[in-house]
Amino acid sequence: MTALLTRRRRRHVWQGVQYTVFVAVLAAVAALADWGRLRNQFARKDLAFELFPQIITTALRNTVLYTASGFVFGLALGMVLALMRLSSAAPYRWVATVYIEIFRGLPALLIFIFVGVAVPLAFPGTEIPGGTYGKVALALGLVAAAYIAETIRAGIRAVPKGQMEAARSLGFSHTRAMVSVVIPQAIRIVVPPLTNELVLLFKDSSLVLFLGVTLDERELTKFGRDLASQSANSTPILVAGLCYLLVTVPLGFAVRRLEARADRAK
Numbered sequence: 001m002t003a004l005l006t007r008r009r010r011r012h013v014w015q016g017v018q019y020t021v022f023v024a025v026l027a028a029v030a031a032l033a034d035w036g037r038l039r040n041q042f043a044r045k046d047l048a049f050e051l052f053p054q055i056i057t058t059a060l061r062n063t064v065l066y067t068a069s070g071f072v073f074g075l076a077l078g079m080v081l082a083l084m085r086l087s088s089a090a091p092y093r094w095v096a097t098v099y100i101e102i103f104r105g106l107p108a109l110l111i112f113i114f115v116g117v118a119v120p121l122a123f124p125g126t127e128i129p130g131g132t133y134g135k136v137a138l139a140l141g142l143v144a145a146a147y148i149a150e151t152i153r154a155g156i157r158a159v160p161k162g163q164m165e166a167a168r169s170l171g172f173s174h175t176r177a178m179v180s181v182v183i184p185q186a187i188r189i190v191v192p193p194l195t196n197e198l199v200l201l202f203k204d205s206s207l208v209l210f211l212g213v214t215l216d217e218r219e220l221t222k223f224g225r226d227l228a229s230q231s232a233n234s235t236p237i238l239v240a241g242l243c244y245l246l247v248t249v250p251l252g253f254a255v256r257r258l259e260a261r262a263d264r265a266k
Helices: 001-034 036-044 045-050 054-085 090-105 108-122 133-160 159-169 174-211 220-229 235-264
Strands: none
Touching: 001 054, 001 108, 036 133, 045 235, 054 090, 054 133, 054 220, 054 235, 108 133, 108 174, 108 235, 133 174, 159 174, 174 220, 220 235
16 A cells, blocks of 8 residues: 555656646746747737638638538548448459558648649640639548548448348348448448548648639638738738637537547447
8 A cells, every 4th residue: 555655646746747847848938938029920910900801701711612622522532432442342442442552641732733733734625623622622532532431441340240230131232231221330430530530621721722723712821821921920820820720629629529429329
């Protein structure tokens, strides 16, 4: 008992030391920082107010539209790839595996450049439907599909095999059992990681600037950078970052709630 108390006391002392060091570092940073210059460069109220309402009605709206379209396309393609990876036909598995490995290994920036430059060169005179929105949906979807496919595949494998066997015993075909029984259960399992993927796509939408956009097609990062260059001040970038947090923080909270609910259901 004495040894146990001693170990517990040492642990408490060590935690106290860590907290003390952490607070001391924060205090030192706060004391040494030039808050006046920071405030003038990043927190000018007059510049911040000038961004509204356009930063919401144009930049944030476009960011949400880009993210939503990319996620829907990526979810559809990811579902197909996941089923191909689980297929008994070897060619399907090979194609899906090659796609997933390539698009998980390439930076998203290269995919945007590929969609914006290589596709028009490969197919002269061909326009991607939807203009910039279609290009962004394609680029984001191609990236997201590789990750979503692996997430859905893991969710399908997590569904007990008895579910498929029970459905087959009731006369369901393999395809109908998969669509009606297995996939709905798998989707419920993978909702938290899919929501995390949505958050990542929301941030990756900033790469749309490499496709070349008009003033009305700018998303948050491009909007903030343009206004920061015009005003020679970084306040627009800070406000754009806060707009990202308006979406990502609630989504992160939703993920934690979903994960907690899933843990309670086990």
